[in-house]
Amino acid sequence: MKLPHDPGRASYILLVSLAIVFLVSLLPLGRLSGGVLRDFSLIDDILSEQHRAAGTDIIEDEAPVDSALTAMQRELEAEEKAASADAYTLTIRDDEYVDSVLPADTASVEVQEKSPAPTVMPQPIDPRRDGYVAIEDYTPGGTGISRLRDAFSQSRERCVRVAFVGDSYIEGDIFTQDVRSQLQDIYGGAGVGYVNMYSEFPGFRRSVRQSGSGWNVRVAGRKGFMRRYAWLSEQYSVVKAGEAASASYSGVKKVAHALAWSRSTIAFWAPAGGTVRLRANGGAWDTHTMDASEGVRTLSVDSASVRSFEVSVPAGSDVTALGVWLDSYCGVAVDCMSSRGFSGVTLRDISPEVCRALTDAGLGYDFIVLEFGINAMSAGQTDYTSYGKLMAKVVEHIRNCYPNAVIMLMGIGDRGQKQGAEVRSMPSAVHMVDAQRQVARATGILFWDTREAMGGDGAIVSWAGASPPRANKDYIHLNHHGGAVLATEFVKSLKNALNP
Numbered sequence: 001m002k003l004p005h006d007p008g009r010a011s012y013i014l015l016v017s018l019a020i021v022f023l024v025s026l027l028p029l030g031r032l033s034g035g036v037l038r039d040f041s042l043i044d045d046i047l048s049e050q051h052r053a054a055g056t057d058i059i060e061d062e063a064p065v066d067s068a069l070t071a072m073q074r075e076l077e078a079e080e081k082a083a084s085a086d087a088y089t090l091t092i093r094d095d096e097y098v099d100s101v102l103p104a105d106t107a108s109v110e111v112q113e114k115s116p117a118p119t120v121m122p123q124p125i126d127p128r129r130d131g132y133v134a135i136e137d138y139t140p141g142g143t144g145i146s147r148l149r150d151a152f153s154q155s156r157e158r159c160v161r162v163a164f165v166g167d168s169y170i171e172g173d174i175f176t177q178d179v180r181s182q183l184q185d186i187y188g189g190a191g192v193g194y195v196n197m198y199s200e201f202p203g204f205r206r207s208v209r210q211s212g213s214g215w216n217v218r219v220a221g222r223k224g225f226m227r228r229y230a231w232l233s234e235q236y237s238v239v240k241a242g243e244a245a246s247a248s249y250s251g252v253k254k255v256a257h258a259l260a261w262s263r264s265t266i267a268f269w270a271p272a273g274g275t276v277r278l279r280a281n282g283g284a285w286d287t288h289t290m291d292a293s294e295g296v297r298t299l300s301v302d303s304a305s306v307r308s309f310e311v312s313v314p315a316g317s318d319v320t321a322l323g324v325w326l327d328s329y330c331g332v333a334v335d336c337m338s339s340r341g342f343s344g345v346t347l348r349d350i351s352p353e354v355c356r357a358l359t360d361a362g363l364g365y366d367f368i369v370l371e372f373g374i375n376a377m378s379a380g381q382t383d384y385t386s387y388g389k390l391m392a393k394v395v396e397h398i399r400n401c402y403p404n405a406v407i408m409l410m411g412i413g414d415r416g417q418k419q420g421a422e423v424r425s426m427p428s429a430v431h432m433v434d435a436q437r438q439v440a441r442a443t444g445i446l447f448w449d450t451r452e453a454m455g456g457d458g459a460i461v462s463w464a465g466a467s468p469p470r471a472n473k474d475y476i477h478l479n480h481h482g483g484a485v486l487a488t489e490f491v492k493s494l495k496n497a498l499n500p
Helices: 007-025 042-053 067-082 144-152 168-173 176-187 345-349 352-363 385-401 428-443 450-454 459-465 480-498
Strands: 159-166 193-195 209-213 215-219 235-239 245-250 261-270 274-280 286-290 293-306 308-313 320-327 331-338 367-371 406-410 416-419 422-425 446-448
Touching: 067 345, 067 385, 144 406, 144 480, 159 168, 159 176, 168 176, 168 331, 176 331, 176 480, 245 320, 261 274, 261 352, 274 293, 286 293, 293 308, 293 352, 308 320, 320 331, 345 385, 352 385, 367 385, 385 406, 385 428, 406 428, 416 459, 422 459, 428 446, 428 450, 450 459, 450 480
Parallel strands: 159 331, 159 367, 193 331, 367 406, 406 446
Antiparallel strands: 193 320, 209 245, 215 235, 235 320, 245 308, 261 293, 261 320, 274 286, 274 308, 416 422
8 A cells, every 4th residue: 555645744754863963963972982983063064065165164163162261351351451551461472571479368369550570581492302392491490390300209208299180181081191100100109199079971081980979069160169169170079968978989900000009088078067988998987977167178098908999978967078089108199180161260269278278188289280271272363362361370379379389381282173174283273382381481380382292283183093093083182092192292201301
């Protein structure tokens, strides 16, 4: 029997099919497939075809600009318009800069009425060496490297702490897990350092097995986040009302020095009091019941070889937790703190009190590496002066929070854009690297040119097309293999700096 033709049914099937394709286009296929599949946008592909038909190029921008950066840039513009001609400016030139001095006792960044006399900036350093990219030391007197050398020389007596703070470029411990393993090969130490209390996608990070329940995660810039709890990771976790919360962490064999560690620490607040239970290796629970207190608390479990660590908080306990640290008494600990979509500018709002309390508890840092910039870029942009000014404030604020730490700014990695049928390095990438180098010069910190270490112009295309691939097909993010390659370059640069 021949079925009657139903144009309405055919239209319905077509609409449903288009809807499915559109929904699939919203998935982060590159991240989920480890770079095997490329992210795509149905609308952008249609527009691309229209532009190609018209003989023009379309530039894809797959990393949206951080909304917090946009808001702060508007604030900065308003401040500068309101200021008099001789009020605060940070003018970055090849021969001098003018920089306001932040008050040492404030967590906010205020515009100063007067700026100091122009000070000569150090000249740019050519990072290219035979076989590696040099770390550029713009610290006063060039003491940054010597301070790092002194810190690492103490690794036999204490835990030397390193923090990598960045965006999705290092999400999942990509790059940092291999920096950690290589530094622990040299200086000793074990464990993966800082891990947050709860992750919605715990399997993405390969260096630790993590699970948990009963937590609400608060992230900077989102609903419920309170600045008084803000520190470098820009997130914390709160026990859900009326529920118990738990978190567990286990070592892994596939990553060097990540199977076992000797000290497990949790940092938290219990302003109304509460109970926290800890145990290692599935043994007996240690129960800690605390009175009300506003300060940061830390609890640790020490053992010669810890392969699993668990935290349990019963219902009714008022606990806000920063996370846990899985490391050792000595050697090197490397913490990875990534915030997807961030440009770094919100770090100017972290609490000095929290950072100093953690330092007093033995969780401070000798070396802080800032990895940002991808989420401050837009195709065709060549002037990143305002971003540089905001990041200069961030550097000064972190210096205030961690006065004993050596600070480094990592330049962005190479980033691609699609022009017609080809993918090339985004022309604005070199301008962002220049702006970041200028921030390092103006604030007197270290700088490492990630893009140059990857190979410079065109590197991201080569990395994404390598066999096996080193980068995802979004032509922005590295995969785990690429992260390991870049980590080797970073450690090579560090070793050459520490052992000239």
